[in-house]
Every structure is written in structure tokens, then in C-alpha cells.
Amino acid sequence: MRIVFAFLVNTIFNLIVGLIVAKFLGPEEYGRFALAIGVMIFGQALVFEWIRQCAIRFYSVRTRDNKPTVRATLDAAFALVTIGFIPLVVVVALLGPETSLPRDLLALAFAASFANGLFDYQTALARARFDDRLYMRIVVIKNMFSLVCMAGGAWATGSARITLAAGMVSLLGALAFSYRHLHDPDAGFAKADRRLMRCYGAYAAPIVAAVVLYQLIPLVNRELATRFFGFAETGRFALAYDLGLRAVAALGSALDVLLFQIAVRAHDLHGLDKAREQIARNMAVVFAILLPACVGIWIVLPSVEALIVPQAYRGAFGLFLTLMLPGLFCLGLSQFALNAIFQIARKTRPVVLAALVVCVADPLIFLILPRAEDASSLALAQSLAMALGLLTLLVFAQANRPQWPPARDLFWSILASAGMAALAGPLRNAHPGLLQIIAQMAISGGVYAAVVALTDLAGLRTAFLAKIVPLVRRNKFLNRTFTIIT
Structure with a gap:
């Protein structure tokens, strides 16, 4: 942790x-x-x-x-x-x-x-x-x-x-x-060892090809924003993308560094079948955390913009990031949930093909969409392209016959996130500010925590208790309180 x-x-x-x-x-x-x-x-x-x-x-x-x-x-x-x-x-x-x-x-x-x-x-x-x-x-x-x-x-x-x-x-x-x-x-x-270096290069080449293609997307989009709208609009577009991506990537990377290493260890000690079981559990956890995180960002976005975003970027920041969030969620699922299927099996070419779909679709969709006066059409094109990439990866993953996460975990994640949006979403533009964020986080976090506690969504309740119970038992006061409650 x-x-x-x-x-x-x-x-x-x-x-x-x-x-x-x-x-x-x-x-x-x-x-x-x-x-x-x-x-x-x-x-x-x-x-x-x-x-x-x-x-x-x-x-x-x-x-x-x-x-x-x-x-x-x-x-x-x-x-x-x-x-x-x-x-x-x-x-x-x-x-x-x-x-x-x-x-x-x-x-x-x-x-x-x-x-x-x-x-x-x-x-x-x-x-x-x-x-x-x-x-x-x-x-x-x-x-x-x-x-x-x-x-x-x-x-x-x-x-x-x-x-x-x-x-x-x-x-x-x-x-x-x-x-x-x-x-x-x-x-x-x-x-x-040169032979080992060649082996490593062969393993990593498809993964790196996919990463390179994905990195082309923000680079090409920034170049397009500069050519069509100027450097100032590129700055506004880039700030929204960078902050949104950092938030999603931080959660995804933190999960990935723990969960993928556990899957690798399961593969080394118990074989491919156990690794697939672990990857299925990992996918459920990533979905159960990334989805409410993206919904939560959308809920608090007006307050975040009012509190911390520099004045020169406001308005455009909220609009662009709102349009980008679905794509960032799709990107997070692709990189931190589905890619592990192919990495463990060492069949990573589908990762490249999915990235190629995103890379080609992004500028094409931008050219097809009606041109806005700002870069909002570019933000929308980016999200649609990343959704196509996720769909492509799902098709290739299904062909590999992986073990998928339980449907109940996906259902409860979606239902709990919808509950967050329904209860806290209407407050988005009421009085943006610090108190608004606290209220929104309390409402939306309480809804999701309640669902996790009642359903053990993706095993999160079990994992939390496994960490917290030993700490409670080591503390005499907390242990006595916990005993009274239970």
C-alpha cells in the first residue's frame, strides 16, 4: 500500500x-x-x-x-x-x-x-x-x-x-x-547477455509499438490544435488533457504496479491458469476504481476549475475535460485492465492493432465532425477514438478466451457510479467551491462505500478488512471498541 x-x-x-x-x-x-x-x-x-x-x-x-x-x-x-x-x-x-x-x-x-x-x-x-x-x-x-x-x-x-x-x-x-x-x-x-537482450526486445516490441502509437495521439492533437486554433488554445487543451490523464493514470498505474506483479508471480509459481484467474480479479478491481473515479472527477469539475485552474484557462478547461473523460476511462481500461491478458500470454500484437485503430481514427473523426470555434471537436474526437480502441481490444481479448471478471462486479460498479452521478451530479454548478467539493465527495463517496460494504464489490471490502483488522487488534482502545460493535 x-x-x-x-x-x-x-x-x-x-x-x-x-x-x-x-x-x-x-x-x-x-x-x-x-x-x-x-x-x-x-x-x-x-x-x-x-x-x-x-x-x-x-x-x-x-x-x-x-x-x-x-x-x-x-x-x-x-x-x-x-x-x-x-x-x-x-x-x-x-x-x-x-x-x-x-x-x-x-x-x-x-x-x-x-x-x-x-x-x-x-x-x-x-x-x-x-x-x-x-x-x-x-x-x-x-x-x-x-x-x-x-x-x-x-x-x-x-x-x-x-x-x-x-x-x-x-x-x-x-x-x-x-x-x-x-x-x-x-x-x-x-x-x-546479447541473446537475452534480443529476447527482451522481441517481448517488448509490440507493447512499445502500442505505447508509441498512443503517445502519438496527444502529440498529433496538440499539433492540430496549434495549426487550427493557435498556441493559446493548445495550452488550454493540453492542460485539460494533462490533468485528466494524470489523475486516471495515477490510479491505474498504482493498481497496475501491484496487481500485474501479483499476476506475474502467480504465473511464475502456479502457471498460466492461476495467472488468468488473477488477471480476471485485477480487471474487476480496475473497473471498480476507475469508473467511480472518472464519475467523481466529472462531479467536482466545476468546483475544481473555480478553485485551482488559472483564470486564463477556465471555461475551456471544464468543457474539454468533460469531453475527454469517457476517452480517458477507455484508455485506462485498455492499458491497466485488458493489456495484462496479452502481456501474460506474451501475445501482444493485438495491443498494437488496437492502438493503431485509435491513432488512425482520431484525426479522421476530427476531420469528419463539424468544426467548432474552439478545440472541443478535437477533444470529442479523441474520446471516440479511444472508445474504438477499447472495443478493438475487447474483440481480440475474446478471441484468446480469457477468464473475465464476474458480471456482478461490473453491474454493481456501474450501478454505484450511476448513483453517485444521480445524487451528487445535480449539485455540480450550484455553488462551486471548497464546501461544494466536500459535500459532493461525502455524498458520492458514501454511496460507493455503501455499495462496496454491502456487496464486497470486486473483493474491495475483504481487502480493506484484511488491512484494517490487524491494525485495530494491535490497538487496545480500537480493539475494545471493535469488539463492542461486533
Whole structure:
């Protein structure tokens, strides 16, 4: 549970820093910054993501102790890829293509993909060996640096370039402070295995192809927003997408890092059938948490916009994020629930095909839809494309004859989320503010918690009691109270 808390802390800090940066850069400069971030994430996915995926799948405490070749091969792969990546950054800086971004900012974005790739790889290693304390340490240090460097840089200069460079300093600084704990002393480059590297590349290639395609979507959409509506509208569009995606991805990633590793362990110890059973349970949990989370975001959105969104982004922020939320929910289900079916079976081509459907459908739907004066049609096209991607993945998953989660869990999740929307939704625009959020959270959270308590939805009640009962029993006062109640 500590790693889940770390994910949530990281998300909160990312939201805070993102809002501060957006405020001090302003919509137009933030539009440039957001487009550069899209390039950075795309470059990271294209070049470094496969190593992170292999670390999650093949590195563990057991391999660290007994098979140092695994870590040595992963480190050697990262070093080789970096050596090949450096000339690309130089070429982009000198001879890069003409885009909406200046060449120097484009090159800086590609350089930032190295820093982000290294950070994600190293934190993936910590997560894979369940070193929650180390992961928390890295995240806290990174967030402290980000708050000082990125927010301070945006405030002092109002420059997208300085802010992006400050982000690189934050990532690399956090790793430098934790190097001793991240290092495996027995895993030098001499122990790297080329055959193992090829095996890892074959495993990760389809997954990375899907990630690259998914990362093309926000990048292409930001480029389209810039060309059709200008950098200021790109900034408004990107802020809504970034904050919505971070909220959904934080929940999904926190669940995934726990649940997928449990499925991998079940596969290693008990075989494929047990792993499929665990994946079915995982899917039920992801659905039962992501759906009410997205509904909850929609419920509190007017109050969130009034409280924390900078004035220059209001109105557009609420409209865009409302249109994006169904797509973000579909994306979360695809990445954190369904992808595990193919990852465990090591048949990951359907993941690529589903991502390709999204990538092709997104601009086509945008061109077909009636053109709005703002980027709302782009937000709607994005959601429709992600829904098509989820449908495609479901069709391929059914062909693999997986074990699906119980229908009762899906039914109760939908019913409880509908109850949240019905009871708290009418309050959305009454008096947006802090008291409104508290009231909405109390009503909607109470509805969902009641359904979980009554039905043991997706096993959440059982999991909660398994954690809380030992704590109660260790406390004399709480134990006496619990005994009286029961």
C-alpha cells in the first residue's frame, strides 16, 4: 500500500506543479511547453520504453540476487540506446524538420526524453523488486526539485525552454541522490547477455509499438490544435488533457504496479491458469476504481476549475475535460485492465492493432465532425477514438478466451457510479467551491462505500478488512471498541 500512496503523492505534486507552470507561462507559452512535452514523451516511448517494460516483467528481487545478468543486460541496453540517441538530438538541433516548435525547443524536448526515460527505468526497477521505501524516496526528492526548479523557472522567466530544462534537472537530481540504493554492485556490463537482450526486445516490441502509437495521439492533437486554433488554445487543451490523464493514470498505474506483479508471480509459481484467474480479479478491481473515479472527477469539475485552474484557462478547461473523460476511462481500461491478458500470454500484437485503430481514427473523426470555434471537436474526437480502441481490444481479448471478471462486479460498479452521478451530479454548478467539493465527495463517496460494504464489490471490502483488522487488534482502545460493535 505504501507504493500506492507514493503514486498518489506524485500525482498531487504533478498537478500542483503543472498548474503553477500553466499560470506563470500563460496559455500561449504553455502551449509551446505542452507541445514540447508531447515530443518528449513520444521520444521516450520510441527509444527507451521497451527497457522499462522489460524491467517490470523480468527483473525482481529473485533475479537481483540469483541472476545479475538480467540487470546487467537491461543497463547495457539502456547505455547502447543512449549512445545512439545522442546523434539524433544533435541532428534535430541543426537540421530538424520544420514544425510548430522551433528547432532548439524540439531538440531540448528530445534531450528531455533521455532524462525522463532514465527516471522511469530506474523507478521501474525499484517497483519490480517491491522496494517501496526507495521508490517513495525518489518520488519525494523529484517532486521537491520540480516544485523549486520548474515552478520557480516558470515564475522567474516565463519561458517554456527554461521550464523544460528545469524538469530535466529535477529528474536527474532525484536519481543522483538515490544512486547508491539503485545500483546493483554485481551487475556490471561484463555480465550482459546479447541473446537475452534480443529476447527482451522481441517481448517488448509490440507493447512499445502500442505505447508509441498512443503517445502519438496527444502529440498529433496538440499539433492540430496549434495549426487550427493557435498556441493559446493548445495550452488550454493540453492542460485539460494533462490533468485528466494524470489523475486516471495515477490510479491505474498504482493498481497496475501491484496487481500485474501479483499476476506475474502467480504465473511464475502456479502457471498460466492461476495467472488468468488473477488477471480476471485485477480487471474487476480496475473497473471498480476507475469508473467511480472518472464519475467523481466529472462531479467536482466545476468546483475544481473555480478553485485551482488559472483564470486564463477556465471555461475551456471544464468543457474539454468533460469531453475527454469517457476517452480517458477507455484508455485506462485498455492499458491497466485488458493489456495484462496479452502481456501474460506474451501475445501482444493485438495491443498494437488496437492502438493503431485509435491513432488512425482520431484525426479522421476530427476531420469528419463539424468544426467548432474552439478545440472541443478535437477533444470529442479523441474520446471516440479511444472508445474504438477499447472495443478493438475487447474483440481480440475474446478471441484468446480469457477468464473475465464476474458480471456482478461490473453491474454493481456501474450501478454505484450511476448513483453517485444521480445524487451528487445535480449539485455540480450550484455553488462551486471548497464546501461544494466536500459535500459532493461525502455524498458520492458514501454511496460507493455503501455499495462496496454491502456487496464486497470486486473483493474491495475483504481487502480493506484484511488491512484494517490487524491494525485495530494491535490497538487496545480500537480493539475494545471493535469488539463492542461486533
